[in-house]
Amino acid sequence: MRRPILLRQTVATYPVEPVADDAWLAIAFRAFARLAERGRVRDVLILGTGNGLDALAALEIFDPDALTVTDLFEECLSVARENVLAHLEDGATTEIDFVAGDLLTAVPPTTRVDLVYENLPNIPTTPEVELERGVNTGRFFDATGLDVPERFDAHRLALHWRCLRDAWAHVRPGGGVLTALGGRVPVEVALELHRERGYDPELVAFDVKLQSEPALVLPGYGVAEEATGIEFTFYASEAVEIVAAARASGLDGEDLRGAVSPELARLAISAREAERRLESGQDVAHSVLLIHGRKPG
Numbered sequence: 001m002r003r004p005i006l007l008r009q010t011v012a013t014y015p016v017e018p019v020a021d022d023a024w025l026a027i028a029f030r031a032f033a034r035l036a037e038r039g040r041v042r043d044v045l046i047l048g049t050g051n052g053l054d055a056l057a058a059l060e061i062f063d064p065d066a067l068t069v070t071d072l073f074e075e076c077l078s079v080a081r082e083n084v085l086a087h088l089e090d091g092a093t094t095e096i097d098f099v100a101g102d103l104l105t106a107v108p109p110t111t112r113v114d115l116v117y118e119n120l121p122n123i124p125t126t127p128e129v130e131l132e133r134g135v136n137t138g139r140f141f142d143a144t145g146l147d148v149p150e151r152f153d154a155h156r157l158a159l160h161w162r163c164l165r166d167a168w169a170h171v172r173p174g175g176g177v178l179t180a181l182g183g184r185v186p187v188e189v190a191l192e193l194h195r196e197r198g199y200d201p202e203l204v205a206f207d208v209k210l211q212s213e214p215a216l217v218l219p220g221y222g223v224a225e226e227a228t229g230i231e232f233t234f235y236a237s238e239a240v241e242i243v244a245a246a247r248a249s250g251l252d253g254e255d256l257r258g259a260v261s262p263e264l265a266r267l268a269i270s271a272r273e274a275e276r277r278l279e280s281g282q283d284v285a286h287s288v289l290l291i292h293g294r295k296p297g
């Protein structure tokens, strides 16, 4: 961001990571910048904004004609709205709408955009999770009644699949959906998620970050390993430095992933092993994938 941003955060909003190097959004903004270099992005839909920071970055990086900002939770969206409106630059002309609802259900059917950005949660919720608490909104979702192919459901990608399906009608040909994912699944599966819905996917930004809130997140993946037989991928914390060094040489996206893959493979651990390391006081890491799925046309 070009200027200081003072965000209001409440118990209802997904929190910003306290350390900038651990933040998701810095990686998402690199993806925004790459897409902006390729051509004008006229309108953007932020699906599941959390606290509004991603919407502010979209305004700054794309300077779009129109911006639609959504979240599942009214209370969270109203704080995000306040944060966005408090930081509009003088003379800004973007038409901005805020709509609360599940995925794209509250978005007017006539809305068309060049870009949808989403960083939706991966872990199906359980009764003890208080779903509306900001810290949980980013991790857990209610999977009741979601009709998702078994492969993507098992890899904990169900909500992303639904988003790609429902976004299709709103994305202009030549536009696309930018999916932000903790890459705890093989990248091929994440790319296949887009292909299966008709998009042409590309990994536009890649990184490895420390797992934030590990005690909240790791058990969900440990349980999934037992239930599905799939081994999810986490890394020993040295992976963060290895990727940062390769990125400093100017690589990003698929080029960066390709360059670090052999070293990352050496540091890969399962969710259960990540839980054991957490118990013994060690940090663990995971990759972050920013996949842009282009709608042909």
Ligand SMILES: C[S@@+](CC[C@H](N)C(=O)[O-])C[C@H]1O[C@@H](n2cnc3c(N)ncnc32)[C@H](O)[C@@H]1O
Binding pocket: 014, 024, 025, 028, 047, 048, 049, 050, 051, 054, 070, 071, 072, 073, 076, 101, 102, 103, 104, 118, 119, 120, 121, 137, 138, 139, 141, 180
């Ligand atoms: C991981 S946070 C991402 C926040 C922000 N977009 C970012 O990239 O840092 C996920 C957000 O998606 C919202 N969300 C969860 N399920 C949703 C759904 N079914 N429809 C719309 N938003 C949803 C949550 O409330 C939360 O604010």
